[in-house]
Amino acid sequence: MTNKLLSIHELTKNIGSITPVKGISFELQRGSCTALLGPNGAGKTTTLRMLAGLIPQTRGEIRYGSGNAHTKDWRNRIGYLPQYPKFYSWMSGMEYLSFSAKLSGLSGREAVKRSRDVIEMVGLEQAAKRRISGYSGGMKQRLGIAQALVHEPELIMLDEPVSALDPIGRREVMDLLYRLRGEVTVLFSTHVLHDAEEICDDMVLMVDGEIAEKGSLSELRTKYRQPVLTIEVEPGEREIAWLDSLASRPYVHEIELGKRGAKLMVTDMAAARTALIKELADSGIELLRFEAGTSSLEDMFMKVVSS
Amino acid sequence: MKSFWIYYQKEMTEASRTYKWIWVPAIFLLLGIMQPVSTYYLPEILSMAGEVPPEAAALFTVPSAESVMASTLGQFNIIGLLVLVLAGMNTVAGERSTGTAELVLARSVSTIPMMTAKWAAMITLMVVSFALGLGGAAYYTYQLIGPLDWAAVTGGAGLYAVWLAWIVTLLLPLGAILRGPAAAFISLAVAGALSLLSSLLPSHVQWSPGRLGGMAAEQILGSGSISWSPILVAILIMAVSIIVAARLLRRSPLSPQS
Numbered sequence: 090m091t092n093k094l095l096s097i098h099e100l101t102k103n104i105g106s107i108t109p110v111k112g113i114s115f116e117l118q119r120g121s122c123t124a125l126l127g128p129n130g131a132g133k134t135t136t137l138r139m140l141a142g143l144i145p146q147t148r149g150e151i152r153y154g155s156g157n158a159h160t161k162d163w164r165n166r167i168g169y170l171p172q173y174p175k176f177y178s179w180m181s182g183m184e185y186l187s188f189s190a191k192l193s194g195l196s197g198r199e200a201v202k203r204s205r206d207v208i209e210m211v212g213l214e215q216a217a218k219r220r221i222s223g224y225s226g227g228m229k230q231r232l233g234i235a236q237a238l239v240h241e242p243e244l245i246m247l248d249e250p251v252s253a254l255d256p257i258g259r260r261e262v263m264d265l266l267y268r269l270r271g272e273v274t275v276l277f278s279t280h281v282l283h284d285a286e287e288i289c290d291d292m293v294l295m296v297d298g299e300i301a302e303k304g305s306l307s308e309l310r311t312k313y314r315q316p317v318l319t320i321e322v323e324p325g326e327r328e329i330a331w332l333d334s335l336a337s338r339p340y341v342h343e344i345e346l347g348k349r350g351a352k353l354m355v356t357d358m359a360a361a362r363t364a365l366i367k368e369l370a371d372s373g374i375e376l377l378r379f380e381a382g383t384s385s386l387e388d389m390f391m392k393v394v395s396s
Numbered sequence: 397m398k399s400f401w402i403y404y405q406k407e408m409t410e411a412s413r414t415y416k417w418i419w420v421p422a423i424f425l426l427l428g429i430m431q432p433v434s435t436y437y438l439p440e441i442l443s444m445a446g447e448v449p450p451e452a453a454a455l456f457t458v459p460s461a462e463s464v465m466a467s468t469l470g471q472f473n474i475i476g477l478l479v480l481v482l483a484g485m486n487t488v489a490g491e492r493s494t495g496t497a498e499l500v501l502a503r504s505v506s507t508i509p510m511m512t513a514k515w516a517a518m519i520t521l522m523v524v525s526f527a528l529g530l531g532g533a534a535y536y537t538y539q540l541i542g543p544l545d546w547a548a549v550t551g552g553a554g555l556y557a558v559w560l561a562w563i564v565t566l567l568l569p570l571g572a573i574l575r576g577p578a579a580a581f582i583s584l585a586v587a588g589a590l591s592l593l594s595s596l597l598p599s600h601v602q603w604s605p606g607r608l609g610g611m612a613a614e615q616i617l618g619s620g621s622i623s624w625s626p627i628l629v630a631i632l633i634m635a636v637s638i639i640v641a642a643r644l645l646r647r648s649p650l651s652p653q654s
Contacts, residue, residue: 141502143649169502175495177406179413191402192503236499 092119093154094244094274095140100149102135109135111298112149117244122270124285125278127295128394133278134172136295137248140276141169153244165193168237168245168273173253174229178222182213182232185221186239193240200239207235211265227258234265238273245269247277251284263287282390294393301393306386313389315342316358317382318365321350323375331374340364349377354384399504403513407487411521416483420521423479424472424529431468432536435459461542465549466613468533469556472526473609477563477587480525484518484564485580488571488641492650501649507642511568515638518564526557545618552616555627559608562630563587565637572644605630 095117102110109132117123125133139146142164153163176185183204190200208217211231216224224232230250237245250266251259267288269275279285285292286306294302302309322328332351336344340361343354355361362381369376411417434441439456442448459467488511491497504510530553538544563583570579590606601607603625611622 143498143502145647164503164505167502169499171495171498171502173495174499176499177410177496179410188402188406189499189503192399192500233499 093117094119095276096152097140098150098152100136100139100151101147102132102139102144103147104135109298110139110146113293113295113298113300114149115293115300115303117274117276118291119243119274120271121291122266122275122289123277123291123293124289125276125293125295126280126282126285126390127278127301128280130297131295132298133280133295134248137169137246137276137278138171140246141167143169165240166243168240168242170233170237170245170247170250172248174233174236176221176229176232179220181218181220182208182224182228182235183217185232186236189236190239195240203239203241204235207238210238211235212261227254227261230254230258230262231265234262238269242273244274244276247275249278249280252279252281282387286386294390296394302389309389310386313384313386315384316355316361317384317388318353318355318358318361319350319378319380319382320353320365320376321378323377324349325375327372328374331372338364397509400509400513400516403510404516407513407517408520411483411517416521420479420483421525421528424476424525425532426529427471427476428468428529428531428533429536431471431533432464432540435464435467436536436540458541461537461544462548462617464537464541465530465533465544465552466616468530469552469609469613469616472529472556472560476526476529477560477584480518480522480560480564481567481580481584483521484567485571485576487514487518488568488645489574489576489579490571492572492645492648493575495650497645497649501645507646508639511638511642511645515565515568515634518567519561522560522564523557526553526560530556548616548618551622552612552614555608555615555622556612558627558630559605559612562605562608562633562637565634568641569637569644572641572648602626603629605633 093116096114097116098114099112100110100114101108101112111132113136125136127133135144138144140151153166180188186204186208187197187200190203191197195203205217208214211234213228213231213235216228221229221232230253234247234250237247247266251262254262263284266275266277270288275289277289289306291305292303292309293300304312320332322332332346335341335351335353338361340355340357341353342356345352353361358381366379368374369379436458439454439458442456443450491500500510501507530549534544534549563586566583566586567579570582574582587606590604591609592606594601594604594606595610598607602623605626607623607626608630611626615622
């Protein structure tokens, strides 16, 4: 699987005096599922809009396909769902889909057939003939995914597909995306790490218009796995003083102090555990919780985003 | 070309589902019929009101068929133009402000077919409504007042259609940068300013498309000759408007609010 579907190089966008995207580069493999992760305002939407060809980039290069053939009709081979998809509310769901399909170059009969297929796929066949003005938020989001798929694109780009949905709608969309894995290449943006972990193999983490981290999820998990000791104590002066003193221990790499406890990134778990337990027993600290584990991607996410 | 038809079909369906195909022709028809009918019955209306001495009512003469038709154009010039501009102000501006343009433009390489289709749909609505209105006026004028020179009426109608068309076309580029009401206001203001200018300084602005309205009325009255420069300028304005609108929409498909 070294089949590149999309590669972008030094992509930059200036809007007036601000630069929401500052020279990012990454590649998408055919058939992969990539999450574009980042806090609000990291430049995810701007990046996707540039990739969808809606706004021109200031600098940098976007290349579709593996070869040098820069085909003109690549737009017909991508499907795009904006963060807040807006449809012509006077159309019915079915009409909108076949209108979109025809715009992407399908013939009339094909368009109707494909529309029927995708409307079934997203579970809107009951509402197919109703006007879009009467659709709920979740139905609109599913119609949005349907329109992104109707012309059988190679790559679909979804901007925050689940952020605006309630838990049930979110579940439905995530299941739908899970089913699509492998059939089409998926690039979706989200600010929820959990969503990315659930269905994606790769992720690109953006912070302030730059790529802070990228790679496959398992790689990142290994890279950022660090032994962590969580200690929680009864509130008391002696306890607090003891927690404060922990930072100077040789095996403590980093410490995060809370009100009633501390989180220690340690270099040597075995040594740290033995030493600390002994110390706790000797000094009679009123211990509530003592837990040994490893840091999660969530910790990594928080660390990279807040640094 | 294919995408032109897809967009055109969409625009036409939209216009009929939002009832534009009912209220715009209806207003034109009403305006067109009212003029000859009210002119014809004016003496009776006045005498029914009972406050006009019969001598004064007798002084009132029914104007010629040609002048009734010419004043019908005057009716279209105020309310008709307003209706057309209001009906068309959101064709581009609406797509930007509601955000529907984002999904559509992600699918199309060129915005020219889309813009041309929007223009064609607006012009279709305009031509049909105007023809209906003027046809109604001509029918009642013929029935109530007297025969008309059909060639002159057709010629005048053609000129007047060009006058309406270029003002309506201004809505496309204006809508690509402004919100709907602002676009409507500016295009009406431009129309008003140009026609005022050509009646104040007729010799200085021979080429001004603002003359088209007046020329159309003169044509129906059987006086005056057609000069081609305003027509050419109007056509040029339309072509440039469409191209500029397509460019602008490509550059900023979303209004900043969305």
